[in-house]
Amino acid sequence: xxxxxxxxxxxxxxxxxxxxxxxxxxxxxxxxxxxxxxxxxxxxxxxxxxxxxxxxxxxxxxxxxxxxxxxxxxxxxxxxxxxxxxxxxxxxxxxxxxxxxxxxxxxxxxxxxxxxxxxxxxxxxxxxxxxxxxxxxxxxxxxxxxxxxxxxxxxxxxxxxxxxxxxxxxxxxxxxxxxxxxxxxxxxxxxxxxxxxxxxxxxxxxxxxxxxxxxxxxxxxxxxxx
Numbered sequence: 001x002x003x004x005x006x007x008x009x010x011x012x013x014x015x016x017x018x019x020x021x022x023x024x025x026x027x028x029x030x031x032x033x034x035x036x037x038x039x040x041x042x043x044x045x046x047x048x049x050x051x052x053x054x055x056x057x058x059x060x061x062x063x064x065x066x067x068x069x070x071x072x073x074x075x076x077x078x079x080x081x082x083x084x085x086x087x088x089x090x091x092x093x094x095x096x097x098x099x100x101x102x103x104x105x106x107x108x109x110x111x112x113x114x115x116x117x118x119x120x121x122x123x124x125x126x127x128x129x130x131x132x133x134x135x136x137x138x139x140x141x142x143x144x145x146x147x148x149x150x151x152x153x154x155x156x157x158x159x160x161x162x163x164x165x166x167x168x169x170x171x172x173x174x175x176x177x178x179x180x181x182x183x184x185x186x187x188x189x190x191x192x193x194x195x196x197x198x199x200x201x202x203x204x205x206x207x208x209x210x211x212x213x214x215x216x217x218x219x220x221x222x223x224x225x226x
Contacts, residue, residue: 014050014057015196019065022073030079033058034087037176041091044098044152052144052179053200055084059183060192081180088141088172092151096164099155134167141171142178144204179203 022029033054040049062077140150154164186192192199 013197014053014200015060015065015193018054018057018061019067019073022061022075023071029075030083033080034083037084037087038091038094040148041088041151042094043091044095044103044148050200051147052142052203055176055179056183056187056199056203058084059180059185060187062180062184063188065188077180077184081176084180085172085176088176089169092137092168092172093165095148095151096155096159096161096168099152100158101155103152103156134163137164137167138171138174141175147175 021032025032036049036054037051040051058075058080059077061073061075062080064072064074066072137150137154140147151164151168
């Protein structure tokens, strides 16, 4: 319970914690940011790290943040963009690899002579990612938790790596650029600074909208086909 409270506190007061970390760790903060984004996108067991809010907060600090004591914490925008795009792309690539190797093998394990997941379901997943995988990989980038599972499932569905890597790069660049620059240009506005927790929840809500849009669209299309 204490661990969950600590994670929630870090998540809701990310601006305060990041300010302290920049002052305490100096250049090592870039490695820490890289690691957080890489782990969230690269390890299917770590979907709860604050990727969206971290990118927004990092962008805010790239513009420079001054506390009540007059102390300033600042990050280099170009270093942050380059490192975090690399972390996002490499993370998704690792997750895809785990899905295609370990994940697929686990699903094909047999218990009492029966495969854990029927081959037809694996085949259906493969067909889905071959048909819709490109937009799924891009849209998933902006949806918390889903972005951690999407590349793993793409690997299980044996989506072609050539197609995956193309849209992995597009999605990674769009995600990091979009949220980091949003923080860079708007994060230091007084109304944002005074309502940072609300902004974080707003970012999460907006991140879920693309997935909801696609679900509604798919449901309407299925009704039309009937």
